[in-house]
Amino acid sequence: MQDHDHYTSIIGEEIHFENLFQFLADIFKHTMIITLFVMIMMLLIEYLTVQTKGNWSKPVEKNPWLQVLFAALMGIIPGCLGVYIVVALFAHRIINFAALVTVMIATSGDEAFIMLVMIPEKALILMGIIFTLSILTGLTLNLFPAGKWRMFLKINHMMVHEDDSHCTCFDPSQIIPQLKKITFERAILLSGGLLFTIFILSGDLGPETWNWKKIIFLIVSLIEVFIVFTVPDHFLNKHLWGHVIRRHFLKVFIWTFGAFLVIHIGLEFLHLEDWLKDNFMSVMIIAVLVGIIPESGPHLIFITLYASGSIPFSILLANSIVQDGHGSLPLLAESQKSFLYMKGINLIIGFIVGLVGLMIGF
Numbered sequence: 001m002q003d004h005d006h007y008t009s010i011i012g013e014e015i016h017f018e019n020l021f022q023f024l025a026d027i028f029k030h031t032m033i034i035t036l037f038v039m040i041m042m043l044l045i046e047y048l049t050v051q052t053k054g055n056w057s058k059p060v061e062k063n064p065w066l067q068v069l070f071a072a073l074m075g076i077i078p079g080c081l082g083v084y085i086v087v088a089l090f091a092h093r094i095i096n097f098a099a100l101v102t103v104m105i106a107t108s109g110d111e112a113f114i115m116l117v118m119i120p121e122k123a124l125i126l127m128g129i130i131f132t133l134s135i136l137t138g139l140t141l142n143l144f145p146a147g148k149w150r151m152f153l154k155i156n157h158m159m160v161h162e163d164d165s166h167c168t169c170f171d172p173s174q175i176i177p178q179l180k181k182i183t184f185e186r187a188i189l190l191s192g193g194l195l196f197t198i199f200i201l202s203g204d205l206g207p208e209t210w211n212w213k214k215i216i217f218l219i220v221s222l223i224e225v226f227i228v229f230t231v232p233d234h235f236l237n238k239h240l241w242g243h244v245i246r247r248h249f250l251k252v253f254i255w256t257f258g259a260f261l262v263i264h265i266g267l268e269f270l271h272l273e274d275w276l277k278d279n280f281m282s283v284m285i286i287a288v289l290v291g292i293i294p295e296s297g298p299h300l301i302f303i304t305l306y307a308s309g310s311i312p313f314s315i316l317l318a319n320s321i322v323q324d325g326h327g328s329l330p331l332l333a334e335s336q337k338s339f340l341y342m343k344g345i346n347l348i349i350g351f352i353v354g355l356v357g358l359m360i361g362f
């Protein structure tokens with residue numbers, strides 16, 4: 001009898017271990033596809049940024065109303081490159097404070113990539129709302145002297161180097177020589193892109209059946225392979241590897257995995273969904289306050305909670321209005337006053353929008 005009980009205990013432990021392993025494997029799988037998709041989208045935006053030589057902003061310097069529209073367009077681009085551009089322009093007195101506030105409301109930082117993967121339809125709705133709200137806020141601020149305030153700071157976080165003006169991103173004559181002398185960075189990125197494509201086709205990553213999500217994943221992965229296959233070593237090493245992979249890959253992976261782990265443990269084992277549903281106001285206040293953090297990562301918790309159906313859209317929207325990923329870090333480093341004024345305005349707007357949303361059940 002004791003042997004039978006002992007055997008049953010061992011089997012129970014094995015089942016428990018297998019369940020835990022499957023639990024972690026599922027989280028790892030979802031984390032990996034989100035991280036890889038985010039990295040590929042960042043590579044694409046980096047590619048477009050260098051191709052345009054960073055000259056997106058020159059026509060807007062003398063028109064404060066156009067500055068607001070430009071800032072909103074830069075902010076709605078997933079990631080932080082657009083925000084870096086606007087911060088650098090503000091720091092060099094090219095655009096005003098209204099445009100700075102506009103870009104920070106419009107942006108969701110790296111979280112925008114993740115929302116496009118996890119909740120694509122709602123992500124587009126959210127981006128449309130914060131884009132419109134950012135323009136209305138910027139235009140309103142332009143009516144006041146404070147909105148036209150400009151400043152000069154000796155910083156430049158533009159992601160375009162001086163030697164990028166001589167960078168040809170597609171030169172067919174250099175493709176074969178570069179592959180013959182392939183660098184470690186190109187080998188890693190090319191192998192990663194090919195493996196991602198194979199796993200998408202096999203169904204090991206992403207949707208198992210063919211739908212629009214699977215098609216988008218496949219197209220994006222093929223674009224990554226093309227870019228890595230054709231760009232010169234300078235662009236690949238300085239931009240794709242230096243700016244994107246080294247700075248973002250590990251951080252996005254760790255934060256995404258951590259957010260998934262915390263949320264799944266909370267919902268499946270601690271049963272936090274009951275507390276969340278009874279305390280939406282407290283969660284909304286927390287979401288707005290967390291938005292003050294100038295860093296990508298903590299906000300993933302609210303994306304995951306919304307994707308799981310644990311919080312309403314209004315809380316995610318409030319957090320997205322206030323947070324700006326790490327796009328405001330250069331501003332915080334050089335002008336704490338500008339950062340606090342900007343965050344104060346965004347916090348008030350985020351709280352009002354979130355409160356109204358909760359009241360109407362949005």
